[in-house]
Structure formats: C-alpha cells, structure tokens
Amino acid sequence: MNNPHPNRSHAGEHTTAGPPPRVVTLLRHDLPASFVIFLISIPISLGIAVATGAPLIAGIVSAVVGGVVVGALSGAPLQVSGPATGLVVITAGLVAQYGWPATAAITLAAGLLQIALGLTGIGKLALSLSPAVVHGMLAGIGISIAAGQLVVVLGGSAASSVLANLGRLPAELGSTHIGSLVAGTVTVAAMLLWPRVPRSSLVPAPLVAVGAGTLVTVLLPLDLARVSLPGHPLDQIVLPEMPRGSVAGVVAAVVTVALVASVESLLSAVAVDKLHDGPRAKLDRELIAQGTGNAIAGALGGLPISGGIARSSTNVAAGARTRNSAVLHGIWIAVFVIALGSVLEHIPLAALAGVLLVVGVRLVSVARMRTLLRHREFVVYLATVLGVVVFGLLEGVVFGLAIALLRALVRLTHCSVRVDGDRVCVRGSLVFLGVGRLLRELRRIPSGREIVLELHVDYLDHASYEAINDWREGYERLGGRVEVDEVHDTWYDRAHQGKPGRRKTLPGPLPRWFAPWSHWQGGAVVALPAQRGESDPMLKGMHEFERRSAALVRPFLAELAAQGQRPQQLFITCADSRVVPNMITTSGPGDLFCLRNIGNLVPSYGSDDRSVGAAVEFAVESLGVTTIVVCGHSDCGAMKALVKGSATRGSHLHTWLRNAEPSLIRFHEPSAPGCADLPITDRLAVANVAQQLDNLLGYPSVREAIASGSVSLVGMYFDISQARVYLVNPDRNALEPVPAPAH
Structure with a gap:
C-alpha cells in the first residue's frame, strides 16, 4: 500500500529525517542575514543618537528593542526596526526643548498611542498607496542612501540631505582618503562579484563584503574611521521623566512622534513587501508592534523607533526568510556592545557604507521604470522620487500621492x-x-x-x-x-426635473446572455441526465441568471405579469441555436412573440400543419401584433438538407421539409436572381424568407389585418459569422441594409 503522504512515515517505521525546515531556514538564511543587519545597524543607531543630541546608548537601546521586541511581534516579518531616521529633526527639537529624560517619556506615551491606533484597524489604509508612489519612495530612499554613503566611502561624513551630500562630493573627490576609498571599493566589488561564485548563496554577499573590507584594512596599514562604541554603555542609560511645559505642547509632541513613526513604519512595510515574495505584511499588527517597541524603548531611555527601509532592504538582500533575522540582530547588538565592543571597532565605516551604497543603488529599478512607463504611471513615480530626494520621506510621499490623486481625478x-x-x-x-x-x-x-x-x-x-x-x-x-x-x-x-443624482452610477453586474456557456463555464458541455448536478451548464446558467440578471429584469417581468403580454411582433425564425431573436433585435421580455421551427417555415394555409397556423392566428387575432417577421439565417441546416436531399425518406424531417418545396421553385426562377455573391444554401435561405412572406398572405386573418393597415410583414436575414442583420426584399429575393431609424 502506497503512503499517501510521502513526507510522513508510517507508525513504527524508522526514519532518518534531516533537521526540520525551520532550523534549516534559520541556519542557512536568517542567521547570516542577522549578522549583516547587525553590522549595518550599529553605525546607523549611533549616528542617529549623535544627530539628535541623545546619549549614544539611547541609539543602542532602540536598536535592541527594535530588533528583539518589535521583530518578535511584527506584522511585517522582514522589516527591521530601530531608531527612527524620519524623526531625527523632531527628536532633536524635543531634546533641545524638554531635555533627554522628558523626550524618553514622550516616546513612551507615543508608543501607547500607536498601540491604540493599531487596535482601531487604521493601519490598513497604507495598502491604498499607489504602487508608483511606493516604488518611487523606494527609489528616492535608494538615491538618498547611495548619495550619503558615497560620501562616506570617499572618506567624508554623510549629511542629512541628498543635496548637501551631492554638494560635498567635489571636495571629497579632491581629497586623499586612500584608506576609506580602498575599503569601500573592496566592499562594493565583493558585493557585486560574490553572487557569481558557485554556491555563494550559502553566505550572504553583504557579510562577505564587510569581512573583505575589514580584512584589507587590517592587513594594510590604512588610516580610516572605524566603528566607535561608547565605553561602559550601561552607565549611560537615562530613565524617562515627566516633561515640564504646557500640556498642549506635550500632547502635540506625543501625537507628532506617534504619527510620524507610524507613517514611516507603515510606508516601509508596504515598500518591503515589494522586495520579496514571502508573506505579506499585516499592517495593524505591525502598528501595535511598533507601539509596543516605542513604549518599552521610552521606558528604558531609548530613541523613538520605526521600521527602516535601509535596514529592511539590506535584510531582504542578505537572504532573510523570517522574523528571526530581525530578532537575532537585536540580540547581537546587545551582546557585542556590552561584551565584545572591541571586536566591532575593527570594522571600517567605509566597508559598511559600501554595502549600503550597493543596496541603495539596487532600490532604483530600471525594470520597474519600464513597467510604469507602459502603464502611464511614470509621472507619479518620478514626482515621488524627486519629492523624497529633495524634501524628505514623508514630504515626498505626500507629493507623489498628490500627483497620483490629481491624475486619478483627471482619468475618472x-x-x-x-x-x-x-x-x-x-x-x-x-x-x-x-x-x-x-x-x-x-x-x-x-x-x-x-x-x-x-x-x-x-x-x-x-x-x-x-x-x-x-x-x-x-x-x-x-x-x-x-x-x-x-x-x-x-x-x-x-x-x-430638479432631482439630480448624488453619487456616481456603479456598473451593474454584466449579464452573460450574449456569450455561449463554453466561454464563461470553462468549455463545459451539457451533462447526461444521470450526471445532472453542479456540472450541468444549464443549471450553472440558471444560477448565473438568479445571481446577476434576475434583479435587473425582475421589475419588467413583475409589470408584465400584472398587465399580461402585449408583444408588438410575431417573430418567426429557425430553431438554429445560433440565432437569438432578443439579441439581434435588442429586445426584452414582452417584446417578441416567438415561433421557431426547422427552416423558419410557414406552411400554406389549409395544409396538414396546425401548429404554425394556430400561432399565427393567436398572434394576430388575440395578441394584436403589428408586425410579423420571418427571419432566416446563413449556414442553415434545413436549406442544406433541401439542396442535398439528405433528409431520410419517410422521416418527420423529410415530411416537414416538403413545406419548403415552393422555396426551391422560387429560388430557381430566373426573374429573381437573388444575391449572386452568397453561397447556394444562403441564397436559398433568402428566397425561403420571401416565400414564407407569401405563404402568410394565405391566412385570412393576416390578409385582413394587412388590408386594414394594422399589420405589416417584414423579411429578415441574419449573417451569423458577421453578426449582421439584413432586410429581405421579397420581389428580388435580395438583401438590403437595415435603414437608420428616423429621429
């Protein structure tokens, strides 16, 4: 007996299974990636602390909390959180106004507000961002990262804006920071070349690149800036204190920190989703995780936390698969800063800058630009890029959204x-x-x-x-x-009438009466009676009618049910399944009184047939129709049987087609050549329509109605392949176009 689950063993069998998939993922992907983002996060966290005027340990505390706490709770598993880059200016202002302990208390309160926002479900609004805005944000951040880190590779210090960094490049290019240039060049080369090495995916390129950049500076006597950590870091922790000042000012500060950190984190989470194929972010959960992180970071004297695209994109590029990489990176920061800080201080800043330089450049996707050009969204993309580069992350996103909304308004x-x-x-x-x-x-x-x-x-x-x-x-x-x-x-x-509509008309459900079952039921065929069920296309069609069309037609049918039928036309046509009277006449319920048979025949008055005669008399005498239409069509099987004489003698079909013999005689009359450009069977179909109009004149009720002017006869021909309707001229057995209606 075969095992239905090949990856599971039967009870009692001895198996030699390898390590669980989660362990493999942890060791092969998340662990190496955690070292990479750990190395990147150290200088970013310390740099933000210096820029805000906070103690250096505040940046380390937020990096640890952002990794361990936020990483464990995060709704965006591959996002890496730490000190908020988007809050540098705001935090520096708070430190100058209230002092560092009070700023930590504001961070704690902002975290609680973020938790409340996450519980309301407001985080999902970030999913409404235009993809052009998200990719423009990524590209703008990539340019910002690359510009700043290029300055560091050249031996300088990165400024807070792209324009300032571009302004520093000429001076840095003219200087002689050989050590930084060598370390940065080796790191960039390793980032680009390592993926080409066989089985290189076992070790992420950023980790190899940092190792190579560090090794070359250890082997060669190069003078350059390296990672610098605070001595006795735990002694520098400052606990929060209540802010002193107006309540309104403190509340405004709390709301500002909460909103900016939330927006930055949600934007980053949406953007990171574009960089990988793993599970999508749960934004409300991410907002709660960020709030929890800020509350704890504030309580421990840390900086405000947010998700960061630089750390997160590096995490993805390093091959991370789960949240374990973010959690582990926080653990490494705590362990190395407290116990092994001297080891990290051998790493040159230019090596870390080289990694970020490549990551930043890769965020500017040429393929994505081509796609947005094809979809005519490049203007929104470019506006967002320029906004982020010139003004900043939030301002750039708002600018891109404004352009996207304006374009949507024009389109709508x-x-x-x-x-x-x-x-x-x-x-x-x-x-x-x-x-x-x-x-x-x-x-x-x-x-x-x-x-x-x-x-x-x-x-x-x-x-x-x-x-x-x-x-x-x-x-x-x-x-x-x-x-x-x-x-x-x-x-x-x-x-x-003075009753204008207020809301845009939503498109109604599209009925499917005009398309064959096979086109919307996946090529379904009619089931045998014993097999009837959900697979029967007729039952599916009935269900489709009740689901989509019944509500649309119900008001008309209810009115017809109350008033009775009053059709305007008797429509006589062939039983051919390709001829749909309501479709070719754009009519609805109650318009046509239909009579269908093989060959759209009207047997002569007084013949053995009673069915057609009864329908004609009922339509004229009881229903009071004003028009009688006889509609033939192309590729008619009855006409083919007449031409070939293929109907079996003695069969019902053979007996019925005797009623069409006058049509054959009419077809061969030299005085009415008909449509010479049509095939023989189609010319016969046209002559057959003309003959049935003559046969109708043999019915007394029809003849009297025509004489009184209450009924008119119309011949019609439907070309199936061209989906085109013509009128039949019975005097010439010819086709004429349908004239445009009078206004």
Whole structure:
C-alpha cells in the first residue's frame, strides 16, 4: 500500500529525517542575514543618537528593542526596526526643548498611542498607496542612501540631505582618503562579484563584503574611521521623566512622534513587501508592534523607533526568510556592545557604507521604470522620487500621492465626445472639467438639424447639465431639434426635473446572455441526465441568471405579469441555436412573440400543419401584433438538407421539409436572381424568407389585418459569422441594409 503522504512515515517505521525546515531556514538564511543587519545597524543607531543630541546608548537601546521586541511581534516579518531616521529633526527639537529624560517619556506615551491606533484597524489604509508612489519612495530612499554613503566611502561624513551630500562630493573627490576609498571599493566589488561564485548563496554577499573590507584594512596599514562604541554603555542609560511645559505642547509632541513613526513604519512595510515574495505584511499588527517597541524603548531611555527601509532592504538582500533575522540582530547588538565592543571597532565605516551604497543603488529599478512607463504611471513615480530626494520621506510621499490623486481625478472625470453626422455620443463622467471640450464639439454642429445627443455617462454634475441644457435651448431656438437619449442612466432627465443624482452610477453586474456557456463555464458541455448536478451548464446558467440578471429584469417581468403580454411582433425564425431573436433585435421580455421551427417555415394555409397556423392566428387575432417577421439565417441546416436531399425518406424531417418545396421553385426562377455573391444554401435561405412572406398572405386573418393597415410583414436575414442583420426584399429575393431609424 502506497503512503499517501510521502513526507510522513508510517507508525513504527524508522526514519532518518534531516533537521526540520525551520532550523534549516534559520541556519542557512536568517542567521547570516542577522549578522549583516547587525553590522549595518550599529553605525546607523549611533549616528542617529549623535544627530539628535541623545546619549549614544539611547541609539543602542532602540536598536535592541527594535530588533528583539518589535521583530518578535511584527506584522511585517522582514522589516527591521530601530531608531527612527524620519524623526531625527523632531527628536532633536524635543531634546533641545524638554531635555533627554522628558523626550524618553514622550516616546513612551507615543508608543501607547500607536498601540491604540493599531487596535482601531487604521493601519490598513497604507495598502491604498499607489504602487508608483511606493516604488518611487523606494527609489528616492535608494538615491538618498547611495548619495550619503558615497560620501562616506570617499572618506567624508554623510549629511542629512541628498543635496548637501551631492554638494560635498567635489571636495571629497579632491581629497586623499586612500584608506576609506580602498575599503569601500573592496566592499562594493565583493558585493557585486560574490553572487557569481558557485554556491555563494550559502553566505550572504553583504557579510562577505564587510569581512573583505575589514580584512584589507587590517592587513594594510590604512588610516580610516572605524566603528566607535561608547565605553561602559550601561552607565549611560537615562530613565524617562515627566516633561515640564504646557500640556498642549506635550500632547502635540506625543501625537507628532506617534504619527510620524507610524507613517514611516507603515510606508516601509508596504515598500518591503515589494522586495520579496514571502508573506505579506499585516499592517495593524505591525502598528501595535511598533507601539509596543516605542513604549518599552521610552521606558528604558531609548530613541523613538520605526521600521527602516535601509535596514529592511539590506535584510531582504542578505537572504532573510523570517522574523528571526530581525530578532537575532537585536540580540547581537546587545551582546557585542556590552561584551565584545572591541571586536566591532575593527570594522571600517567605509566597508559598511559600501554595502549600503550597493543596496541603495539596487532600490532604483530600471525594470520597474519600464513597467510604469507602459502603464502611464511614470509621472507619479518620478514626482515621488524627486519629492523624497529633495524634501524628505514623508514630504515626498505626500507629493507623489498628490500627483497620483490629481491624475486619478483627471482619468475618472474623463469623457469622450464623438460626433457622427447628426448623432453625438458622449461616454464617461461629465463634470465641470470636461464641459469646455463638450461645448466645443456641440457648437461645431451646423444649425437647423435634428440632433440625437446620446449620453452613456455614469455621472453628470450641475455644471455639465446646465451646459448641455443651455446649448440645447439655444440650438432649438435657431430652428434645430435635440433629442437627449440616455443609455446608461437618467442623469440628465433627473436633473431636468430638479432631482439630480448624488453619487456616481456603479456598473451593474454584466449579464452573460450574449456569450455561449463554453466561454464563461470553462468549455463545459451539457451533462447526461444521470450526471445532472453542479456540472450541468444549464443549471450553472440558471444560477448565473438568479445571481446577476434576475434583479435587473425582475421589475419588467413583475409589470408584465400584472398587465399580461402585449408583444408588438410575431417573430418567426429557425430553431438554429445560433440565432437569438432578443439579441439581434435588442429586445426584452414582452417584446417578441416567438415561433421557431426547422427552416423558419410557414406552411400554406389549409395544409396538414396546425401548429404554425394556430400561432399565427393567436398572434394576430388575440395578441394584436403589428408586425410579423420571418427571419432566416446563413449556414442553415434545413436549406442544406433541401439542396442535398439528405433528409431520410419517410422521416418527420423529410415530411416537414416538403413545406419548403415552393422555396426551391422560387429560388430557381430566373426573374429573381437573388444575391449572386452568397453561397447556394444562403441564397436559398433568402428566397425561403420571401416565400414564407407569401405563404402568410394565405391566412385570412393576416390578409385582413394587412388590408386594414394594422399589420405589416417584414423579411429578415441574419449573417451569423458577421453578426449582421439584413432586410429581405421579397420581389428580388435580395438583401438590403437595415435603414437608420428616423429621429
């Protein structure tokens, strides 16, 4: 007996399984990645502490809490949190105004506020960001990182803005910081070349690159800046104290820190999701995790925490698979800073900068630019990039969102205006932005005509209504006539009655009556009676009708059920499954009284057939139809059987087709050559329609109704392959185009 679960052994069997997949992932991917981001986080955390005026240990505390606490609780497993780069200026201002202990207390309170925000479910709003904005943010951050770290590789100190770093490049290029340049160059080369080494994926490139950059500076007597850690770090911890000052000022500070840290973390989480194929971020959970981290960091005298794209993108690039890499990196920071700080102080800053330089450049994706160009979203992308580079992360995202919203407004309010003779077709949303273009087209129409203004609009505001109504009244004063034909909804009519619509018309469920079952049921075929069930396409079709179409047609059917049927036409056509009378006449329930048979035949009055005659008499005498239509079609099987004589003698089909013999005689009459360009069977189908019109005249009730002018006869022909309808001229057995209706 085969084991249905090949990865599981039967009870009692001895197996020699390897380590569990989680252990393999931890050892092969997360552990090496944790060392990489640990090395990157140390200088970032210390640099932020220096920039804000906080104790150096405050940056280390936040890095540890961001890794261990936030990493363990995070809703974005591959995001790495630490001291918030987006809050450097704000935190520096708070330190200057309230002092460091009070700033730590503000951080604690901000964390509690973040937890409350996360519990409300507000974090999901970040998913509404346009992909162009997210990728633009990534590219802008990548440029910012690359510009700053290039300065460090050249031996300088990175400034807080891209423009300032670009301004420093000429001076740094003219200097002779050989040690930093060598370390940075070796690191960048290792980052680029290591992935080409066979089986290199076992060790992440950033870890190899930092090792190579450090080794070369140890072997060679190079003078350059290295990682610097505080001596006796635990002695520098400062616990929080209540801020002194106005309550409003303190509350504003708490709200500002909470909102900026939250936005930065959520933006980073959404952006990191674009960099990997693993589980997607749970943003509300991430917001609660960030709040918990800030509350603990503030209580321990740490800086405000947020998710950081620089650390997180490095984490992804280093091959991390789970949250373990973020947690471990926090543990390494605590262990090495407290116990092994001297080891880290051998690492040159230029080596760490080289890793970040490559990571930053890779965030600028040329392939993504091409995709956004194809989708016409590059303007939003470019605006976000420039905003982030010139103004900062939050300002750049807001700028990109503003451009995206403006473009969406233009697209959503776009309308097309097409003038075709005396018919003007308007499609889309009619708002004030499109009034000018609409009026330009309408004013080009010569005066004195009968115009049909066909509106396929899902919204019409007051400005558009007034513009159309004013033009209509002016046009009619000059002798013209305007008919407003509303197809999609009655926006114009309701506005004319003083009851304008308030919300955009949502597209209704699309009925599927015009498409065969095979096109929307995955090629289904009719099941055998014994197999009928959910696989039966007819039952699926009935379910589809009840689900999508019944609600649309129910008001009409309810009215017809109450008033009874009053069809306008008797529609006689073939039983061919490809001919759908309601589709080719754009009619609905109650319009057509249909009679279908093989070959759309009307046997002569007085023949043995009673079924067709009964239907004709009922339609004329009881229902009072005003038109009788006989509709033939191309590729008719009955006409083929007539031409080939293929119907089996003595069969019901053979007996029925005798009623079509007058059509054969008519077809061969030289006085009515018919449509010479059609195949023989299709020409016979046209002649057959003409003959059935003559047969109808043999019915007394029909003849009397025609004489009184209450009924007219119409011949019709449907070309299946071209989906085109023609009228049949019975005098010539010929086809004529359907004339346009009079306005």
